[in-house]
Amino acid sequence: DTEVTQTPKHLVMGMTNKKSLKCEQHMGHRAMYWYKQKAKKPPELMFVYSYEKLSINESVPSRFSPECPNSSLLNLHLHALQPEDSALYLCASSLGTVNSPLHFGNGTRLTVT
Amino acid sequence: AQSVTQPDIHITVSEGASLELRCNYSYGATPYLFWYVQSPGQGLQLLLKYFSGDTLVQGIKGFEAEFKRSQSSFNLRKPSVHWSDAAEYFCAVARSRDNYGQNFVFGPGTRLSVLP
Numbered sequence: 213d214t215e216v217t218q219t220p221k222h223l224v225m226g227m228t229n230k231k232s233l234k235c236e237q238h239m240g241h242r243a244m245y246w247y248k249q250k251a252k253k254p255p256e257l258m259f260v261y262s263y264e265k266l267s268i269n270e271s272v273p274s275r276f277s278p279e280c281p282n283s284s285l286l287n288l289h290l291h292a293l294q295p296e297d298s299a300l301y302l303c304a305s306s307l308g309t310v311n312s313p314l315h316f317g318n319g320t321r322l323t324v325t
Numbered sequence: 326a327q328s329v330t331q332p333d334i335h336i337t338v339s340e341g342a343s344l345e346l347r348c349n350y351s352y353g354a355t356p357y358l359f360w361y362v363q364s365p366g367q368g369l370q371l372l373l374k375y376f377s378g379d380t381l382v383q384g385i386k387g388f389e390a391e392f393k394r395s396q397s398s399f400n401l402r403k404p405s406v407h408w409s410d411a412a413e414y415f416c417a418v419a420r421s422r423d424n425y426g427q428n429f430v431f432g433p434g435t436r437l438s439v440l441p
Contacts, residue, residue, distance in 0.1 A: 314429060
């Protein structure tokens with residue numbers, strides 16, 4: 213069982229919709245991450261939160277808006293997405309030190325129609 | 326810049342056969358190296374990690390990996406593959422990012438198929 217929980221598992225949305233992806237961890241980790249993964253590709257980093265502050269934004273379009281309400285929760289707000297944004301969105305957490313591994317959730321499969 | 330290469334896009338082995346997945350990295354300092362496995366439609370699960378010390382590290386599910394600095398390699402091995410090992414395998418190197426958490430650089434992945 214994964215210790216990082218993501219909801220929903222699947223999401224279908226139109227290009228004018230607004231939706232949110234949610235991620236929760238209770239391992240006491242201080243760093244949380246959003247990754248995007250296209251089919252047959254490795255995960256691509258989108259955002260990093262460290263101690264609830266946004267520390268890394270990998271030049272992600274503004275139609276993706278992250279939020280970290282507290283140290284256990286991470287949201288990704290979606291608005292006016294494009295079909296090419298369809299992908300598996302993975303949340304991860306870690307202790308935040310350079311040698312600490314990432315713990316991934318099972319992801320949200322997003323389809324934009 | 327750091328990079329990770331996995332020369333084999335797809336490998337097929339028979340159940341019970343041995344397995345070696347290759348990983349080469351480019352990194353100036355001592356690397357922090359990881360192997361992850363991803364089953365279809367799932368997240369990534371950590372198999373093992375290397376920071377320092379013994380160059381042969383043991384992981385979960387019977388996997389091991391050997392760090393060879395002279396070859397810049399961190400190859401993953403398993404003596405006897407099970408059908409449930411069929412998945413995508415990612416090698417990764419971690420580095421710090423200006424004291425704001427670490428960043429992982431993932432290799433392109435190797436897809437493992439297992440024949441009965």
